[in-house]
Amino acid sequence: MSTIPCPISGCGRPTRGATICGACEADLERALTAVPWLVAQLDLVLSRQTRTGSSGGARSAETSLPYAPHASEASRVLASTLTAWVDELRPAEPRRIGPLCERCTHASCRLMRPLAGRTASACAVWLRARVDRIVRLPVAEELWDEITAAVWAAQRLVDRPPERRYVGQCGAGLDDGTDCDVDLYARPDAAAVTCPECGTRWDVRWRRRRLLEAAEDTLATAADLARALTGLGHEVTPEMIRGYGHRGQIVPHGRDGRGRPLYRLADVADAVAAAAARRAERSA
Structure with missing residues (x-):
C-alpha cells in the first residue's frame, strides 16, 4: 500500500493507495455535499432576500448590496467548475444497462440517471457519488484544488463576514x-x-x-497563486488562473515536479486587474 504524502498544499498525510489522503477526500465530500445549500443561499443574496453585514450591529438592506456582484461571480465560478469536471470525467464513465427509476434514491439509479439541466447542484451530486473513485485518479489533486476553492469562496459570502487577512509585519521604527x-x-x-x-x-x-511587489517574481501553481492573491485582496480561483493560461493571457515559466504549469505571480495579478477593468467598462 502506498505511503506517498498527500500532494494537497499544506497536507502531507499518507495517501494509502489513493492520489490524495483520506482527510482531503472527506473535505471534498463535505464541499460537494454543501453545494445545493450554497446555491440556494447565493440565489437569496442575489435576490436581496438576505441581509449580509458585519457581526454585531444592525443588518440593513444597504449592507447587503455590495455582496451581490461577489455572489454572482461566486455562483458562476461554482457552476462552471463543477460542470467542467463532470465534462472531464463523464466520458470515462462505464455504460450501465438495467432498469432505471425516473425518481428515486437508489444508488444505482443516481449513477445512471442523466444530469438534469447540468446545474451546479446536479453536478455536485454526480461527483459526490463518485468520490471514492475520483480520489484515485491522477487528476484528483487538481479537482480538489478547484472544487474546494470554488465552494469555500461561496461559503465566505453566505456563512460569515470576510476573515482578516495578513498584510505583513508592521515595520514601524x-x-x-x-x-x-x-x-x-x-x-x-x-x-x-x-x-x-x-x-x-x-x-x-x-x-x-x-x-x-516583494513576491512578484514568485513562480507557483494556479492553486497556490489563487490562495496567495486572494490573501492580498485579489479574488481569484485556480480555475480563473488556468483559464488565463488557456487563453494565452499568461504564460507558464516551467513546471513543477508533478508536471503542473508554474505561473509568475505578477503576471497573474495583471491578468486579474485587466479582467476587472473590462468588467467595469462593460457595466459602466
Whole structure:
C-alpha cells in the first residue's frame, strides 16, 4: 500500500493507495455535499432576500448590496467548475444497462440517471457519488484544488463576514532603534489597519501593494497563486488562473515536479486587474 504524502498544499498525510489522503477526500465530500445549500443561499443574496453585514450591529438592506456582484461571480465560478469536471470525467464513465427509476434514491439509479439541466447542484451530486473513485485518479489533486476553492469562496459570502487577512509585519521604527515585528491582519474591505503593539496606522492598500511587489517574481501553481492573491485582496480561483493560461493571457515559466504549469505571480495579478477593468467598462 502506498505511503506517498498527500500532494494537497499544506497536507502531507499518507495517501494509502489513493492520489490524495483520506482527510482531503472527506473535505471534498463535505464541499460537494454543501453545494445545493450554497446555491440556494447565493440565489437569496442575489435576490436581496438576505441581509449580509458585519457581526454585531444592525443588518440593513444597504449592507447587503455590495455582496451581490461577489455572489454572482461566486455562483458562476461554482457552476462552471463543477460542470467542467463532470465534462472531464463523464466520458470515462462505464455504460450501465438495467432498469432505471425516473425518481428515486437508489444508488444505482443516481449513477445512471442523466444530469438534469447540468446545474451546479446536479453536478455536485454526480461527483459526490463518485468520490471514492475520483480520489484515485491522477487528476484528483487538481479537482480538489478547484472544487474546494470554488465552494469555500461561496461559503465566505453566505456563512460569515470576510476573515482578516495578513498584510505583513508592521515595520514601524521604535524608540529603541528596532523595527516593530508584529504581524498585521486586516479585513479585505479595510482601508487602514492599526498595529496593536506600537499604535502605528497603515494604509492597507499600500501594504498589500508592497507585499505583491516583494513576491512578484514568485513562480507557483494556479492553486497556490489563487490562495496567495486572494490573501492580498485579489479574488481569484485556480480555475480563473488556468483559464488565463488557456487563453494565452499568461504564460507558464516551467513546471513543477508533478508536471503542473508554474505561473509568475505578477503576471497573474495583471491578468486579474485587466479582467476587472473590462468588467467595469462593460457595466459602466
